[in-house]
Amino acid sequence: MASGVVILSNSLSFYQKRIVMSSRMQEKNGGAxxxxxxxxxxxxxxxxxxxxxxxxxxxxxxxxxxxxxxxxxxxxxxxxxxxxxxxxxxxxxxxxxxxxxxxxxxxxxxxxxxxxxxxxxxxxxxxxxxxxxxxxxxxxxxxxxxxxxxxxxxxxxxxxxxxxxxxxxxxxxxxxxxxxxxxxxxxxxxxxxxxxxxxxxxxxxxxxxxxxxxxxxxxxxxxxxxxxxxxxxxxxxxxxxxxxxxxxxxxxxxxxxxxxxxxxxxxxxxxxxxxxxxxxxxxxxxxxxxxxxxxxxxxxxxxxxxxxxxFNPSDLFLYAVTDSGMNKKWGRSTVDAVAAAIQGGATIVQLRDKDAGTKDFLETAKSCLAVCRSHGVPLLINDRVDVALASDADGVHVGQSDMPATVARTLLGPEKIIGVSCKTIEQAQQAWIGSADYIGCGGVYSTNTKANNPTIGLDGLKTVCSASKLPVVAIGGINASNAGTVMEMGVPNLKGVAIVSALFDRENVLAETKKLHALLMEASSSSSSSSSKIQ
The missing domain is CATH 3.40.1190.20 (Ribokinase)
Incomplete structure (x- = not known):
């Protein structure tokens, strides 16, 4: 392009021409x-x-x-x-x-x-x-x-x-x-x-x-x-x-x-x-x-x-936690599984892959993030703060043996979401002090993915929820047979349930997510009605 002359193709729309002209003018004036x-x-x-x-x-x-x-x-x-x-x-x-x-x-x-x-x-x-x-x-x-x-x-x-x-x-x-x-x-x-x-x-x-x-x-x-x-x-x-x-x-x-x-x-x-x-x-x-x-x-x-x-605590309502092994078992990619879960009503997604190398995990995170962003659903990375940073995911979820929430907050900054797995009131208190946004409380029930993980049951969940200063998502062994029971408790700060096997160790992720979403909606309505009658 000679002499700084701007040539606009007749095939460009009026608005595209304005964008090009504006860009040239900004370059000329040194502005943005x-x-x-x-x-x-x-x-x-x-x-x-x-x-x-x-x-x-x-x-x-x-x-x-x-x-x-x-x-x-x-x-x-x-x-x-x-x-x-x-x-x-x-x-x-x-x-x-x-x-x-x-x-x-x-x-x-x-x-x-x-x-x-x-x-x-x-x-x-x-x-x-x-x-x-x-x-x-x-x-x-x-x-x-x-x-x-x-x-x-x-x-x-x-x-x-x-x-x-x-x-x-x-x-x-x-x-x-x-x-x-x-x-x-x-x-x-x-x-x-x-x-x-x-x-x-x-x-x-x-x-x-x-x-x-x-x-x-x-x-x-x-x-x-x-x-x-x-x-x-x-x-x-x-x-x-x-x-x-x-x-x-x-x-x-x-x-x-x-x-x-x-x-x-x-x-x-x-x-x-x-x-x-x-x-x-x-x-x-x-x-x-x-x-x-x-x-x-x-x-x-x-x-x-x-x-x-x-961060909106309501996003914890149907918290989908991916499992790469389960998706491989059913012959689908993690990206396809995430897309199906979101279409079925998942309100937040946690990407978990314990076996993938950093490069592969990062590529999967970027692909899943594109799907989540197109639907307005937050994507969190399990444990890996480095992958959350590199992919620009919405945040990270860490366990008690992982990076402390205070360090994760320092690395990720104030705008990202941080969740912490907690079993006790003391751990929930530390999560709050560490600037976490929510806690995952459990395992409530036993689970195949963490067979040796002690459970806290509904009473333990209720105790932590009542004492927590942060919103809570219930985790561990939750499926279609017990999710309603969890949500119908109506305890303070409990905003949703995290689901793994009941979504991703199934042939049809979309259908299972829809079923769980409907079940949770019904349970929440029942809990709200009971609360209003009590008040």
């Missing part, structure tokens, strides 16, 4: 591109939701955020006192100003107050391509009032949703988009997600924060092929204003950084849960619904924030 989200939404004078929440959420996720304001509101923690819509031609000018100059990766929408504004946005997106469109259909107030009339609902359904990479309605918004159907159960949410997907968006996330009689915050993600039930602790607080805007903005931010869709959704849900927990007792305003603190990272220290952000 950072992920960029454009928020097209309303302004909240109370700064808990809308544009203000989007700016703070993207900043917290390390992403640049530009804005196009569609409406200006006078609102506080008491409610919305006035709304002033920005003229459509001025919205168009804002869009052109940003999109024609700045390399936007993802557009996130919030309040779109008129059919005209929706059409202006759609026109801009045909002129200036972006990687993804995240649609948060802000059309129902906290009190349940529909803020968008039939015409804008029709435009959403017919024109905006088919353009979206993901749409993120709460149950009231999903109901409005689907003509007022009732959404009262998780099954209703799954049905709504499927119906919304039929309208054209590539992915749907129906948020169940307002689901009645639910002990957890349950969201349903549907990508057209698989449903994912995402659960987190329900934080009891008045400071929930802006959670929907924030979740959608976090998804946009993670997509801008290059994350797969399900991973982006999982990270966003964890961030909102962490921020709610941190902010549950702050007092801003006199109304019934206050804002939460998006920038807890600046106040709580990067170490503790990253640790909570990187």
């Amino acid at each position: 591109s950072i992920p960029h989200v454009l928020s097209v939404a309303g302004s909240d004078s109370g700064a808990g939701a809308g544009i203000q929440a989007d700016l703070k959420a993207c900043a917290a996720r390390g992403v640049y955020c530009s804005t196009v304001i569609t409406s200006v509101t006078a609102q506080n923690t008491v409610g919305v006192q006035a709304v002033h819509a920005v003229p459509e031609d001025f919205v168009a000018q804002q869009l052109k100003s940003v999109l024609s100059d700045m390399q936007v990766d993802v557009v996130k929408t919030g309040m779109l107050p008129s059919v005209g504004v929706v059409k202006v946005l759609l026109q801009s997106l045909t002129e200036f391509s972006v990687r993804a469109l995240v649609v948060d259909p802000v059309m129902v107030s906290t009190s349940g009032d529909v803020l968008a009339g039939p015409s804008i609902l029709s435009t959403f359904r017919e024109e905006l949703l088919p353009m979206a990479n993901i749409v993120t309605p709460n149950i009231k918004e999903a109901s409005a988009l689907l003509g007022g159907i009732r959404l009262e159960t998780v099954a209703d949410m799954r049905n709504a997600a499927e119906l919304l997907h039929a309208l054209g968006p590539r992915n749907v996330l129906v948020k169940g924060g307002d689901l009645p009689d639910s002990l957890d915050a349950v969201d349903i993600f549907f990508n057209g092929e698989h449903f994912y039930e995402l659960r987190s602790s329900r934080i009891k607080t008045r400071n929930t204003h802006g959670t929907g805007c924030t979740l959608a903005s976090c998804i946009a931010a993670e997509l801008a950084k290059g994350s797969p869709m399900l991973t982006a959704v999982r990270v966003a849900k964890r961030y909102v849960e962490t921020a709610l927990e941190y902010s549950k007792d702050i007092l801003i305003g006199n109304g019934i619904q206050g804002p939460f603190d998006h920038l807890l990272r600046l106040k709580s220290g990067s170490h503790s924030f990253h640790r909570k952000d990187a």
Whole structure:
């Protein structure tokens, strides 16, 4: 290429040309591109939701955020006192100003107050391509009032949703988009997600924060092929204003950084849960619904924030531990076995291979990590901190005779997940002091893989769980005949069960994982119902 002239092939898309031009400009100026989200939404004078929440959420996720304001509101923690819509031609000018100059990766929408504004946005997106469109259909107030009339609902359904990479309605918004159907159960949410997907968006996330009689915050993600039930602790607080805007903005931010869709959704849900927990007792305003603190990272220290952000205890629910010997016995690769387990509902994977050399183990880890990342499922390496580092796995699980958790934390850093096998209260205490994220408690039952390993039984598990300061996954000899019994105990801190033989020493890993997932869901529901009756 002579004289620094940029030659662009006519076969390149408009966006590909922009990427090449941007790259050349960055090289010329000695700069580097950072992920960029454009928020097209309303302004909240109370700064808990809308544009203000989007700016703070993207900043917290390390992403640049530009804005196009569609409406200006006078609102506080008491409610919305006035709304002033920005003229459509001025919205168009804002869009052109940003999109024609700045390399936007993802557009996130919030309040779109008129059919005209929706059409202006759609026109801009045909002129200036972006990687993804995240649609948060802000059309129902906290009190349940529909803020968008039939015409804008029709435009959403017919024109905006088919353009979206993901749409993120709460149950009231999903109901409005689907003509007022009732959404009262998780099954209703799954049905709504499927119906919304039929309208054209590539992915749907129906948020169940307002689901009645639910002990957890349950969201349903549907990508057209698989449903994912995402659960987190329900934080009891008045400071929930802006959670929907924030979740959608976090998804946009993670997509801008290059994350797969399900991973982006999982990270966003964890961030909102962490921020709610941190902010549950702050007092801003006199109304019934206050804002939460998006920038807890600046106040709580990067170490503790990253640790909570990187690990969600709910991921321990169905903890699949691979066994290379069992997979060889059934004539399949470890990678294929991991993929089948994830498709069946495994929520976290531990890669274990005692016989493989370092080179082979590392290659297997990298291949398994690609599968796990594409589904948003964490991958941990058994014992081998060196392999976890070299493969950039999500973390490591160590035993009592392996590297201490404190050393593993020093090597891996604050963002990785560390689990420790424990049998006693003292070992659990040391794991907590050593900055572990969770403990694996057992063996609960005898197992063929560790025949000489003493068991602690259900009573031992209950004792350690009750005393632990960390979330617990039960390990050792757990299968379809006893997993329900373990989960139905409902003891504090017990988040899931680790399964080896009952998954991987079987001909059909997918079918066995599905069966165990359904069994655990039923047992957890039974345990939750019993707990609620006691309370």
